[in-house]
Amino acid sequence: MPYVNIKVTKEGVTPAQKAELIKGATDLLVNVLGKNPATTFVVIDEVEMESWGIGGLPAEAYRASLK
Amino acid sequence: MPYVNIKVTKEGVTPAQKAELIKGATDLLVNVLGKNPATTFVVIDEVEMESWGIGGLPAEAYRASLK
């Protein structure tokens, strides 16, 4: 009965892409650990760009700094 | 000083229901472990249906598959 939480920046992830993430993460747990999909949860959190930091900067400023 | 996080699908949970969840979870920690309610946090996250997966499917598709 695994629980998978996926956090990504909020940049237009579509429902179809979410469905792919859910399918892929569930399959991974089934294939690697033999878990039961019926008790495998996947929760996707989309985080505003201004609320995600890396390198000491908000995501957008960080990306700009790499250019 | 416990911290309780409750994640549910976003399906019209009312402020009154949230207050009940907060009260109930706090009482539980007080009754079972003798914790101090003044330093017991309860955080409720509501997750979009399309972002919650079970059985390898988004929640809505999963429920439909059970019918």
Place this chain on the structure above:
Amino acid sequence: MPYVNIKVTKEGVTPAQKAELIKGATDLLVNVLGKNPATTFVVIDEVEMESWGIGGLPAEAYRASLK
């Protein structure tokens, strides 16, 4: 299909107390939101006293400061 995470300091919580927390948290979700217990997860994390801070101090030092 709710997910509940309970974090407490590691201070000798017994298996019986954990079972009570699991039962109580599940009942809460069933009673308040009509959730299905078969797809309600409760995960309990016990955190070392030295790894839990409050008031800017590790838990033990904080408690001592209140005396």
Place this chain on the structure above:
Amino acid sequence: MPYVNIKVTKEGVTPAQKAELIKGATDLLVNVLGKNPATTFVVIDEVEMESWGIGGLPAEAYRASLK
């Protein structure tokens, strides 16, 4: 490669304040543990007042009870 998650009530945190939190949390990990900022993530979650409980009450009711 640390991961820092900061949860606060949603009460008008500005992008500039978020940038300060990101900078401060990253510097903390660099200074105390010598971590690499390029692989230090900071994720800020803002939680609705009605979804944050303390003292067995939603945050707003709790604050009112202290007055």
Place this chain on the structure above:
Amino acid sequence: MPYVNIKVTKEGVTPAQKAELIKGATDLLVNVLGKNPATTFVVIDEVEMESWGIGGLPAEAYRASLK
């Protein structure tokens, strides 16, 4: 820069299986959302059986109840 957290019961997951989970989850984010693996974190938590609840029971008791 995604962050993936996988929680499973502590039942002898090997380092090789963990490496497979890390590889699989990272590939998933790369393939579905075009994320950069160098800033994709995967954190695996193993939870004691007595600390994981489902159906209102600790995991072991729950499994026994299904037999």
Place this chain on the structure above:
Amino acid sequence: MPYVNIKVTKEGVTPAQKAELIKGATDLLVNVLGKNPATTFVVIDEVEMESWGIGGLPAEAYRASLK
């Protein structure tokens, strides 16, 4: 009443360093957002090297790959 969770690899973080992280994270919330330290929690999780992935590899293998 903020909640801060710091996850780092388990590599000999000392109690004194944990106390510094707790102090620093609390001060940050006090200084940037005017939060009350008495209701600011900091929880530090130390994650086994084999359970932390980056770049599609467990942490140790990833570091070796950079040399």
